[in-house]
Amino acid sequence: MIPAPFDYHCPGTLDEAVALLSRYGDQAKVLSGGMSLLPTLKLRLGSYAHLVDINRIPGLEYVKEEKGWLRIGAGTRQATLERSEIIKSKYGILVDAVPLIADPLVRNRGTIGGNLANGDPANDWPAIAIALGAELAVRGPKGERAIAANRFYKSLFVTELKADEILVEVRVPVPPAKSGGAYRKLKRKTGDFAAAAVAVQLTLNAKGAVERAGIALTNAGPTPVEAVEAQKFLSGKAPDDKNILETAKLAAKASSPSADRRGSVEYKREMARVLAGRALHAALDRAGRS
Amino acid sequence: MKHRISVKVNGAAREAEVESRLLLVHFIRENLRLTGTHIGCDTSHCGVCTVLLDGQPVKSCTVLAVQADGCSVSTVEGLEQGGKLHPVQEAFTEKHALQCGFCTPGMLMTCSALLERNRKPTEQEIREAISGNLCRCTGYLNIVKAVQHAAEKMRAS
Numbered sequence: 001m002i003p004a005p006f007d008y009h010c011p012g013t014l015d016e017a018v019a020l021l022s023r024y025g026d027q028a029k030v031l032s033g034g035m036s037l038l039p040t041l042k043l044r045l046g047s048y049a050h051l052v053d054i055n056r057i058p059g060l061e062y063v064k065e066e067k068g069w070l071r072i073g074a075g076t077r078q079a080t081l082e083r084s085e086i087i088k089s090k091y092g093i094l095v096d097a098v099p100l101i102a103d104p105l106v107r108n109r110g111t112i113g114g115n116l117a118n119g120d121p122a123n124d125w126p127a128i129a130i131a132l133g134a135e136l137a138v139r140g141p142k143g144e145r146a147i148a149a150n151r152f153y154k155s156l157f158v159t160e161l162k163a164d165e166i167l168v169e170v171r172v173p174v175p176p177a178k179s180g181g182a183y184r185k186l187k188r189k190t191g192d193f194a195a196a197a198v199a200v201q202l203t204l205n206a207k208g209a210v211e212r213a214g215i216a217l218t219n220a221g222p223t224p225v226e227a228v229e230a231q232k233f234l235s236g237k238a239p240d241d242k243n244i245l246e247t248a249k250l251a252a253k254a255s256s257p258s259a260d261r262r263g264s265v266e267y268k269r270e271m272a273r274v275l276a277g278r279a280l281h282a283a284l285d286r287a288g289r290s
Numbered sequence: 291m292k293h294r295i296s297v298k299v300n301g302a303a304r305e306a307e308v309e310s311r312l313l314l315v316h317f318i319r320e321n322l323r324l325t326g327t328h329i330g331c332d333t334s335h336c337g338v339c340t341v342l343l344d345g346q347p348v349k350s351c352t353v354l355a356v357q358a359d360g361c362s363v364s365t366v367e368g369l370e371q372g373g374k375l376h377p378v379q380e381a382f383t384e385k386h387a388l389q390c391g392f393c394t395p396g397m398l399m400t401c402s403a404l405l406e407r408n409r410k411p412t413e414q415e416i417r418e419a420i421s422g423n424l425c426r427c428t429g430y431l432n433i434v435k436a437v438q439h440a441a442e443k444m445r446a447s
Contacts (some may be wrong), residue, residue: 002316003311004311038313039333039334051310079346090421102294103337103421103422104419105347105348105423106352109348182356260418
């Protein structure tokens with residue numbers, strides 16, 4: 001399969017890339033890892049007159065902790081995240097999740113920025129970013145602005161990102177002591193999208209009650225789903241079995257999956273409940289519950 | 291829109307003028323006539339088109355040729371050195387790691403990259419590394435054995 005013709009641009013700086021996007025507007029698309037975009041073009045599900053390749057712009061690939069934030073450059077490959085010592089040290093949710101994204105060859109090309117900016121609710125990073133309370137930094141003609149991950153997704157494949165903006169950095173607040181996260185995903189095979197998947201990031205207080213709960217679902221509706229009621233319910237409560245059971249139920253209730261070859265609506269919602277329970281328990285174990 | 295690209299393919303500099311939309315796999319097969327790299331699903335699932343781009347295994351049906359400008363590309367034709375098969379090629383032969391052979395070029399590239407960074411992969415690590423390369427004949431058992439065998443050969447040499 002061959003994509004429809006397009007012009008390829010390979011800017012050397014972010015400013016040049018933004019200028020190209022400003023010039024071509026809706027006719028242009030940013031090419032990052034290309035793991036969703038190129039299949040889309042080949043299958044002719046979408047077409048753009050201009051591709052703006054950001055792969056050769058220096059300074060977009062990094063993972064670092066700075067002033068209370070984990071900062072990840074948008075061009076960072078999934079494979080780099082998988083091998084990052086910083087991530088292995090205290091981001092259990094990412095240790096779980098990144099190896100479950102697509103397959104190893106796709107992770108060698110695919111980037112965190114592309115996964116987030118594409119706006120596909122079946123991608124794993126959006127729910128993870130929401131659970132972690134991440135901010136997404138985007139650059140446009142007027143400079144940079146930060147958008148909370150849970151406000152980034154508007155509808156299917158539609159995000160807060162304007163046609164002339166580029167996602168440049170993902171910022172995750174460094175989890176305080178007594179924090180833990182987990183990601184649980186059900187898929188039929190390597191490379192498949194999730195039938196259901198749940199991202200959880202918890203922080204406990206000195207008494208062992210839940211101080212902060214971030215809970216979000218992948219492929220559970222037209223946008224990534226933040227399980228707001230579940231988060232509210234668990235906050236301030238003791239994370240005992242009964243409360244976890246109820247939280248998982250509320251998380252599943254927030255989902256509105258559609259039936260496809262991965263299962264019926266009922267099945268997917270039930271799997272979301274089961275996975276939420278498992279993710280909550282795993283997160284609590286990592287947070288060092290007493 | 292045409293682009294002049296220069297790519298080091300299996301160690302040799304190759305130059306070409308390519309259209310923006312030309313895929314790397316088509317560049318390799320049709321422009322360079324290196325047909326060892328196969329096209330299977332053409333949707334970045336099956337992995338038969340795997341080549342090494344600057345040493346990393348990638349699915350060449352999902353990379354533009356113009357993106358490889360200035361990079362090095364290794365294909366299955368480059369594994370053999372000076373008339374001697376790569377240890378992973380020898381091991382695939384000795385351990386019967388292929389039946390129809392369609393997935394083999396991609397498998398070999400993924401496995402050779404794995405062995406470059408890990409000379410003693412566990413079965414789990416091998417299975418994880420090849421999880422983006424589908425084989426519908428072997429059930430993977432002999433492929434895993436071949437990679438372990440190749441690892442032994444490479445450690446010994």
